[in-house]
Structures are given as structure tokens and as C-alpha cells.
Amino acid sequence: MPERSFLDHFSALEDPRQSWKVVYPLDEILLIVLCGTLAGAEDFAEIQRWALRKIDFLRRLRPFTRGIPSHDTLNDVMNALPARLFCECFTAWVAGLAEAEPDIVAIDGKTSRRAHARDAAPFHLVSAWASRQRLVLGQEAVDTKSNEINAIPLLLERLELTGALVTIDAIGCQRSIAKAIRAKGADYLLALKDNWPTLADEVRLFFDREPAAAFDTHVTVDGDHGRIETRRHLVSHDVAWLSTGRRFPGEPRFPDLASLVMVESEVERDGRTVLARRYYLSSAILPARTFAA
Structure with a gap:
């Protein structure tokens, strides 16, 4: 992960904390969360445990003079960031990692149960997965599975797809979606x-x-x-x-x-x-x- 590229793409995010209360710099927190997530961690506790094991690796990229923050700190800081702006920064960062040759981008819906609300209804995510980079390029949340068709155009609009082959299951076999994919400079496989x-x-x-x-x-x-x-x-x-x-x-x-x-x-x-x-x-x-x- 090139440090300059990382900092450039996330520089639009302002630290939501009062400056005199900051112990762990925002760029270090972002680095921990992004690397931990890419390594397969599924919540902030797992991300923190991963960071503790990989502190030597992380210090090649940033100083981490105060060590690794608690999972509560990671949770609080990330939840205080503007979600839409973070998503835009993340999408721009991933686009910068893309290779020049064509890739396959698979758009698919997934239903997940909420971890902390047993009685709450499951939530649905429409995700774009780049097979070559093995990265989730973006996600769009919907309240019901039937609304996936409305989320796909929103997700396509945010992605850099030039030269890619975009695959979607039958729910995306719509003329309007095919037109949106072609408008992004990509090919469709529906x-x-x-x-x-x-x-x-x-x-x-x-x-x-x-x-x-x-x-x-x-x-x-x-x-x-x-x-x-x-x-x-x-x-x-x-x-x-x-x-x-x-x-x-x-x-x-x-x-x-x-x-x-x-x-x-x-x-x-x-x-x-x-x-x-x-x-x-x-x-x-x-x-x-x-x-x-």
C-alpha cells in the first residue's frame, strides 16, 4: 500500500475529535481499519487483535508511537466520520489500485443478520467485487432484497469501471442497467x-x-x-x-x-x-x- 496514495485519497476526511483529546492520529486509525478489514477481520475487536499482531508491519507505514488503540476507540472514531465522504474516499483509493488490464467486477446482493439487535430484520447489501484485486469496490445498503434493483444504478455511478466486464445475476438483467454500465465505459454480462x-x-x-x-x-x-x-x-x-x-x-x-x-x-x-x-x-x-x- 503506497503511503502517499493512501494519505492523498483520505485527506478530505477531517478528524471529528477535539484536537486536545487526540491520542491516536486519524491516519493511523484509518490504516488499521482498512488493513485489518482487507485481512479478513469482521469487527473492531478482530481488527484490533490483528493490528496488535502486525504492529511491526504497520510501523513501516506510520510511526504508531502510542501503539494500537482499543477496539472501542476504533469504533468511536470510525462511527464519527461522515459515512458518504468515507465511502467516496475509499472508492477513489481502490480505483487507484486498479490494474490497467480489464477486470471482472461482480455485482451481487447479500443478506446479513444484525450483530447487536436480535429482533431487528436482516439488512441487505449490494456489493461490487473486483476479482483480480480481490477487493470490495463499493457497497450500497437496502432495506429489503426487492430493492436491490434500485441500489445497483447508485453503486454503478460511484465506481470507476472503464474497461471492466461487469457481471450481474438475473435481477440486474435490465436495459437501463446495461445502458448505465456501457455509459461507464464497461461491458456487461447479464x-x-x-x-x-x-x-x-x-x-x-x-x-x-x-x-x-x-x-x-x-x-x-x-x-x-x-x-x-x-x-x-x-x-x-x-x-x-x-x-x-x-x-x-x-x-x-x-x-x-x-x-x-x-x-x-x-x-x-x-x-x-x-x-x-x-x-x-x-x-x-x-x-x-x-x-x-
Whole structure:
């Protein structure tokens, strides 16, 4: 972690404490929390324990003349910072770590239970995960799972996505979301299910009726504990029949649609075979091997 980059990106945050009460500098607290979180710590107590073990490493970056603060201090200071501004600083910092080559950014929703309120309803987070950097690029909280569709555009707006391939499950298979991804200079890979029943049926029929030679194909085989999974990735760039004015009423037109993808999974275990197929729409013109990565 370059120290200058870290300080530059978080310099907009002002210390919320009265100056005469400050024992542990704000930049040291931020460094502890960010590094501890990236190391897998899930709460402030775990972050503090991690920092105590890694004090020698931390002192390569900052002095830490007063040592490591308590978990209560970490909690109090972080909760006093303006959440939106911190999120903007964090997003800018992560964007600065991004590599020049294209990355895969997976947007997904997750439901979590509240740690300190047993009777409270679970909360839902929509997160963007960069697979190459193995970092959460950003998150958007929603009160119910059904509101994930509203959180996705807000999350996309905050992220630097130029050159990335953004993947979203079926809830994000919306023309407006595809348009927002393209506006950010990225390509989309959207799961197609029965939320667009007519389109899904046409894509299924397309893969069923065309000969195997019509598709770019890549096959992978994995196995463990008596389980063998064969995955066939089929890609077609023949999308003219979906892009012309021949469309039937109500059929969505996805911007810059360039590829249709089918992933066929065949799982063999205990003498039984289970076959499943998944379909995707993408604006990226990529070979099957890349989609399989």
C-alpha cells in the first residue's frame, strides 16, 4: 500500500475529535481499519487483535508511537466520520489500485443478520467485487432484497469501471442497467432467466437449433470427492436477429448487445447425472475461454 496514495485519497476526511483529546492520529486509525478489514477481520475487536499482531508491519507505514488503540476507540472514531465522504474516499483509493488490464467486477446482493439487535430484520447489501484485486469496490445498503434493483444504478455511478466486464445475476438483467454500465465505459454480462420469459425462450431455442459448429466452445472439467463437473461454455456473436426491428412487442433491446452465452453444467456423482443450463447476454466480444475464466 503506497503511503502517499493512501494519505492523498483520505485527506478530505477531517478528524471529528477535539484536537486536545487526540491520542491516536486519524491516519493511523484509518490504516488499521482498512488493513485489518482487507485481512479478513469482521469487527473492531478482530481488527484490533490483528493490528496488535502486525504492529511491526504497520510501523513501516506510520510511526504508531502510542501503539494500537482499543477496539472501542476504533469504533468511536470510525462511527464519527461522515459515512458518504468515507465511502467516496475509499472508492477513489481502490480505483487507484486498479490494474490497467480489464477486470471482472461482480455485482451481487447479500443478506446479513444484525450483530447487536436480535429482533431487528436482516439488512441487505449490494456489493461490487473486483476479482483480480480481490477487493470490495463499493457497497450500497437496502432495506429489503426487492430493492436491490434500485441500489445497483447508485453503486454503478460511484465506481470507476472503464474497461471492466461487469457481471450481474438475473435481477440486474435490465436495459437501463446495461445502458448505465456501457455509459461507464464497461461491458456487461447479464444472467438471462425467466424475468424476460419471451427473450429467454428465444435464446434457448437459438442454442438448441443451431449446430455445435456454429459456436465458439470451451470445456472445463473439475472433480473432487467422487464428484465430476463438466462445463461447456458456448458463445455466439450472431445477435442480428435480436438487434433488428423484427422484435415482437415488449421485447427489450439491450444496448450494444454483441454476444449470447450458454453455460452447460453436467455434474456426475454416485452414478447420477444432473444437467443445468444458464444463459447470458453480453456487450463484450470475447472468446468462450475468456467467459469461462
